[in-house]
Amino acid sequence: MNLLTFRATRLMALLALSLAVSACGLPRSGPNKTELYKSSVTEGGSAHFILVDSRVSKLAGGTPALGFSSSFKNAGRVGSDTINPGDELSITVFENVKDDPLLGNTGQRVSALESVQVDGEGFIFIPYAGKLQAAGQTPDGLRQLITSKLDAQTPDPQVTVQRVAGDGQTVSVAGSVGAQGIYPIERPTRTLSAMIARAGGVAIEPSVAVVRVTRGNQTGQVWMQDLFANPSLDIALRGGDQIVVERDQRAYTALGATGAQSLVPFESQSLSALESLAQVGGLSTTLADPTGVFILRSESASVANAIMGRDDLRGSQRMVYALDLTAPDGLFEARDFQVRDGDTIFVTEAPFSQWTKAVNAVTGTAGAADSLTSIGSSD
Incomplete structure (x- = not known):
């Protein structure tokens, strides 16, 4: 057998062995496009497959609206001068009598009530004036109220009220x-x-x-x-x-032929499919199929009906949004499509990747066998 015939025979044997190894099922990151499409409702599955375009991006996208009622x-x-429950007040009463003041001792015309606490219901207690509503009033308004309560019991009382803002x-x-x-x-x-x-x-x-x-x-x-x-x-x-x-607690899951497979937190208020792929290192250059980028999502019936032009869907719907990055507008569509909390981004492997794995497995095995044969021959 000449050398050319030997090499051709060996190549055929490697091809046959590669096909056999491939058929046995080599490790891979997930289903291929054909297998994934079998989950479509048209194939008896439970998911609706939608090719992403500008209309779909508009209906399915959107950043959650946050705000206050x-x-x-x-x-x-x-108000900086409004009295509130819990405030501490300093109240001083000046009386125009010397011998028998209402609040102080004999000869004491000035009576200081320090640290008067406004209770939880907004009231304070002042001797001889009783329980007074303080919360909601300004210090001047409370001053007038206290003055009116004491005026009938001591002549022309002068009252001051001070409050520490914020207490x-x-x-x-x-x-x-x-x-x-x-x-x-x-x-x-x-x-x-x-x-x-x-x-x-x-x-x-x-x-x-x-x-x-x-x-x-x-x-x-x-x-x-x-x-x-x-x-x-x-x-x-x-x-x-x-x-x-x-x-922000939102996150998405990246799986398949991407640079990293993990649960990924959002890094901004809005996140496009293109940005989400960039966050995980982009597509694997040796494995990924750029025509097979899918976003899996549970969509509300109202959104699903609007996207599909129907009105008969009820309840949450499984949606698979398909992106082809090799299409003329593929990258623009991926840039415009907004990822949402809980989405799963799955990138399928290219068809040739399994063949490459099979060849590498066979050539690696053959190389190891040749090395062992060389070692045996040297002995």
Whole structure:
């Protein structure tokens, strides 16, 4: 047998062995396009396959809208001179009598009531004036009320009322801020952005920061970037508000022939399919099929009906959005299609990748066998 015939015979043997190895099932990152399409409803499966275009991107995309309800937005700022439950007041009464003052001892014309606490219901107690509603009033209004109550018992009393702004009106600031803690609502910190600044600002990237405010049984949240860009979102604070700054919790799963296979957090408010692929290192140059990029998602019936031009779908629908990056507008469509929280991005392997794996497996085995034969011959 001449050398040419020997090489041809060996090549044929390698090809046959490669086909046999390939048929045995080599390791791979997931189903190929043909296998994936078998899950389509047209093939008896449960998923709707949709080729992404500009219309689909518009209907299926969108960043979750965050914001505050009207009850948050319409709440006016706490006045710096408004008395609130929990405030401490300093009240002084000057009496125009020497021998028998109403509040002080004999010869004492000035009576100072230090640290008068406004109770949880907004009341204070003043001797001879009784229980008075203080919360909601200004110091001057409370002064007039106390004066009117004492006037009938001591001649022409002169009353002063002082309040330390912010005492009793506090908010809690927690999460990813410079200094977590309880802070009073004072004149410079009566709005959300000012209070966050008072707490040292955000300690994470503003692009992924979400600010949540809980007031009673209501909760609202806003993107940190939107808070600075839109003044209407910079709500006035109320005593007892709970402010939490946290990282955006949204994430997607990247699988298949990508640079990395993992659960990936969002790095911005909006994230396109192209950006999401870039986050995981792009497509594997040795394995990926750029015509087989899929986004798997559970879609609401309303969105699914709109995309498919139907009105009979009910309940959550399994949708598979298909992208062909080699198409004339493929990269633009991938740039425009918005990934959402919980999506799975799957990139199929190119058809030749299994053949390449099979050849590498066979040639690697053959090379090892040749090495062993060489070692045996040298002995």
